[in-house]
Amino acid sequence: MSAISLRDVSFAYPDAPGAALSDAQLEVFPSELLLVIGASGSGKSTLLRTVNGLVPHASGGRFGGEVTVFGRSTRTHHPRDLADVVGFVAQDPESQSVVDNVERDIAFVLENLGFGQEAMRRRVEEVLDALGIAHLRNRDPSTLSGGERQRCAIAGALAAAPTALVLDEPTSQLDPQGADDVLHALARLNTDLGTTVVLAEHRLERAAPLADRAVLVADGRVGAPADPAVLLSAYPGAPVVTQLGRALGWDPLPLTVRDARRHALAEPLDLAAPQREDALVPGDPVVRATGLGVTLGGHRALRDVDLAVREGDVVALFGRNGSGKTTLLRALAGLVTPTRGQVTVADGASVAYVPQNPGAMLFSATVRRELEETLRLLGHRDAAVVDHWLRALHLDALADRHPRSLSGGERQRVAIAAVAVGGAQVLLLDEPTRGMDAPSRAALEDAVHAHAKAGGSVVLATHDVELAARCATHAVVLGDGDIVADGDARTVLAGSLFAPQVLRVMPPFLTVREVETELARR
Amino acid sequence: MTTVVTPDSRPGLAGRVQPAIVYSLMLVVGAAAFLYPFWLPASAISSQAHSGDAPLVAAAVGGLVVLAVTLELQRGTMNGATVALLGMLSAVAGMLRLIDLPGGGSGIFFLVVLAGAAFGPRFGLLLGMCAMAVSAVITGGIGPWLPFQMLALGWMGGGAGLLGRGTARLDPRLEVLVLAAYGWVWGFLYGAIMNLWFWPFGRGGALDWHPGLSFAATLQRYWQFYVATSLGWDAAGALANAALILVTGLVLLRSLRRFAHRLEPAVEFV
C-alpha cells in the first residue's frame, strides 16, 4: 500500500513547448525517505510539485495521468486541500515566511486549516521543540541564518502534522552547518515520527546515507527506485567516496567515509604518493593585500590580512559565514575602501568580482546579450571573447535562452561569464558552486583551469572542499577577520577541518583523479 | 477534514453583476466625495468656521468607500499568487515613494501603472490601494488623507488595467507610449485630487473656498489655487512619471507579464 503514487503522469508548462514530465511512474511507501536525484532542469522540481498539487493547480499547464496522495487525487484536490497530509518546503530560505514573526508564521497553516485556539497553541509548541527552534519563536525571520530559516519553513509545514513532507533542494542555498542541521532534523522526523519524506538533493554526501531508496530523474523521465548505492554507481554527481569506490571496484559502493574506510582497510592498496601533474609554477603577485583592515557598519570585518595572488594561482578561500570572505573579495576588487592597509594591483592587470547571487545581475533577454552588455558598458569591441567564454563555461547551447528561465547552476555560470567577458585577469568568485549540480560544477572547474593556465588567476570563496581539492593550488582560511592558514592547497587541506573525502579515506590522496592516475601508472 | 473548495471564480449572472454594481458605485460615490467643493450647497455647512470640517467628513466618506470596495474585491477570491504578488509590488512601490522625486511619489505611480497594465484592472485597483496603505505604514504617514490617496491610486491602477487590456494587442513600443501618456495625465490628476481635498481647510482668502459659490466660480478659484500651489510641482511629477514609464516600460512589462498566468492558472487535464 503506497502513500504516494504517480501513474502515467505527464505534464507541460503553459509556455514551454516540450514536456517537463513524460510517462512518470512512482510509488512511495509510507514512512520511507525517498531521495530524488537528477541534474538541474531534469524535471525533479516538477516531479516534487506534482505530489502536493502545485503542479498543475498553481502553475497551470497540461496535465495527464493520476497522482494519488493518501487516497486523494490531485486532479480534484488543490494544494490547499492537501495541506493537512502533505507539507512542502522549497529551495529559497528567504522567501517562505508570510509574517515577520516566526511563531505566527508557523501558526499560519493552522489558521488556514481552521484549528481552534488551544489546538493551535499545542501544535506550535510541539513543532518548535521537534525542530529545536523554540529559542527563535519571537524573532523576525529576516534576521535569521539560512539554516534557521529553513528549519522554520519545515516547522511551518509540519505544524499541520502532515503524514508526508516534500522538500525541493532545501539545503542548496545553505552553508555546510546549516545543511547539516536541516538534514539531521529531517532524518529525525523520518525515524521518530514516521513522516514520509520525499527529498531532492544535490549534496549527496549527506543525503544519500539517510535515504531508504533513491530515484533518478533525467529529461522528464523518472527511473525505477533503487537502493541509493546502486543508483549512484552510474551517476556523475555521486558522492566522492562513491566515485572512489567505483574507480577501485569496491562492492557494495560506499556512501559514507566510514563505509569507504572499511573497504580501504580491508583491501589496502600500495600506491606511491601522488604527484600533482598540473602543478602551476606561480608567477609574480598580480594582486596583493598588505595589512588590510576593513570596518563595515561598526563591525571589524577584516583585521589584518596579508595576501598575495600570483599569476596562474587558483586560490581557495575558506571560512565560516561571517568570517570576512566576501569582504576580502570585495576589497581586492576595489568595491570597498580599506580602513587600514592597502590593496595593490600590478600594472596592466584588472580584477573582477562575481557576486554570490546571479539573480542580482541578470537582466537581458538572452544569455548572449547579457555578455555583450558587459562589453558595451566597458567600451570593448572584441566580440570573439563572448564566444570564448560561452564555450569555456559550456553555455553554447543556452546562448539564446532567457537567462532567468535557466536553472540555478546555469544562471551562476552565465553570471560568471558576464563578468569574465570584461577581460579581467583576476577573477574573484564568491561561492560559485552554491546550488550547482554536477555538470555545472564540472564546467566551472574546466573554465577555472583554463583561465589559470592562460595566465590569469582565480580566487574562489567557497565551502566546497572537493572543488578546492580539484582545482586549487593555494588555500587560505579566514577566521574572524584574520588569516588563520595560508599555503599550498595540499598542505592546508590536509589540516583536518577542510579535508576532502578522499583524504580521509586514503591519505595522502586528495581527489579521485589522483588515485586513478596512480593506478594507471602502476 | 477533506472539503473540496469550489474554484475561485464566482458563477452566474449574480456573480458578475454584484461587482459591477459595487465598482460603479465606488466611482460615483468616491468621485462625489472628492468633488464636494463643486456641488456642496451653502446650507450644508453650519458656519464659515466649520467649512474646514468638510474635508474630514469627506475623508470619512472616502474611508467608507474604501471599505465597501475592499469587502467586494477580496472576499475569499484571492489565491496565494495574488496575495504574494500584491504584497511584493506594494512593498517595492511603497518604498519607491521614499525617493524624493518631484510630484510627491512618482516612483509609486509608474510601477502601479505598469503592474496594472500587465495584470488587469482588478489587480490594478487592489494594487493601488494596497501600495498606498503599505507606503503609509512604511513612511509613518497614516492620517485622514489616506482613504483618498488609496482611492486615487486605486483608480490609477484600475484604469491602467483597463487600458492594458486594450493595448496588449498593440506594438509594444506603442503600448509604452500610451501608458506613458496615461501616467502623465494622472500625474496632474492625482495632484489635483489631493490638492482639492486640502483646499477647503483655508477660508476667507481670495482663493479659498466657501460653500455656495457657483460651479463656475468654484472652478475658477480652484484653478487659481492649483496654479499657485501645485501646478509646477505636479507638472514635474507628471513628466517624471512619463519618463520612467518610457524608459523602463518595455522591459518591465515583459517581465511582469511572464508572471501574469500565475494569478489565474489555466489547467488542462488530458
Next chain:
Amino acid sequence: MSVTRQAPAALVAADDATSAAVATGSWHAGVWLLWALAAAACVQLAPSPVYVALVIGIASMVVSIHARPGPYARAFPMLLAVGVLFAVVRMVLTVATTHGLGDVLFSTPHFGLPRLLGGFTVGGTVELPVMLQSLNEGFAIVGVMGVFGAFNSVVSHSELVESTPRAFFEIGLVVVVGLAFVPATLSAIHQVREADRARTGGRPIRKGRLLRQIVPVLELGLERAVTLAESMDSRGFARLGASTRDRVAGWWGAASLLMLAGAFVALVGQAQTVATLLGLAGAAGLCAAIVLASSGSRRIRYRPRHMRRRDWAIGLVTVLAPLAMATVSVVGDSSLVWYASPLAWPALHLLPALALVPLVVPALVPPMEAA
C-alpha cells in the same frame, strides 16, 4: 501643495525591542486610534490657536512617554514639520492674493498672471489681519498633523494591521506580506547595486543604470513572490472559501454605497435631515456588512491581540473629550473660534480647557504590565 510628499521617514525595522514593547505594555493600537480621532475632532471643534497649542502639547507628551523605539519616533516631528511648511505656503499665497481688509504692513510689487493660468494678481498689499487669519487656519492643520504624527509614533503598526476585522483578512495579509518584503527588497537593492558595480570593475557607469538595476530588483521580487505563493498555497491558504454570508455582506455593502449616494443627492436638494439620515444609515449599513462578513469568516486567529477591558476603558475616556467640547460649543463659548479682526489675543476659557483633559489620560495612566 500635496501632502502626499511625506517627509522622508525611515523604514520598518521590526526588531526584538518592538515586539517586546508590545508584550510588556503599551496601549492597544485601537486605543491610540480612538485617541487620534478624538484629538483631531477636538482641534476641529475648537480651532482657536490656544486650544490647538494645548492639543499639540498633549500630543508631544504622549510621544515623549510612549514613542516606540526605532524609526517611527521621528514621525511626530516630521509630520509637524510638513504641517508647518504647508501652513506657511498657504499663508504666503493668501497674503499675496487677498487684499482690502485693512491694516497694511507693507507693499510688494504686484503682477498679474495670464488669464489661462487663472488671471489673478499676485503681490500688492500685505495686510496683518489676512496674515494672522491664514496663520490661524494653518495652525489648525498643524494640529491635525501633529495628532496623527503622534499616532504614528506610538502605535504598533503590526498590531494595527493584525486588528483589522476578519472581513478584511486578505487585505490585511497583503499589507503584512508587503511589510515582510521590505527588508528583502532592501537587501536585493543592495545586492543589485553592488553587482552592477562589480560588472564594470568598480566604476559606476551612469548610462542605462536605472534599467540595469530596477529590472533585477523586480525580477528577484517576482521570483520570491512565486516561491511565497507556493508556500502559502501548500499551507492551505484560501481553504476556507467564501460563504453565503460573504455574498450577503457584499450586497449590503452595495446598498450602503447607494444610501451614501442618496445622501449626496439630498444635500444638493437642500434636504438636510434626509441627507444626514441617509448618510448615517449608509455608514451603519456598511458596519453591519463588515460585522456580517467577519462573523461569517471561520478563521480563528492565533494568539489574537484583543483590546482588554482596560484598553476599552481608556479609549472611551478619550472619546469624552470631543463630546465635552461639542457640548461646550452647543452651549456657546466665544473663545472656541478666533478671528483676526477685530484684533485681540485669543482667550483661554476654563471649560474648553477642561474638556481637553481626557486626552491626557492615555499618556499618564500606565498600561497594564504583562505578567
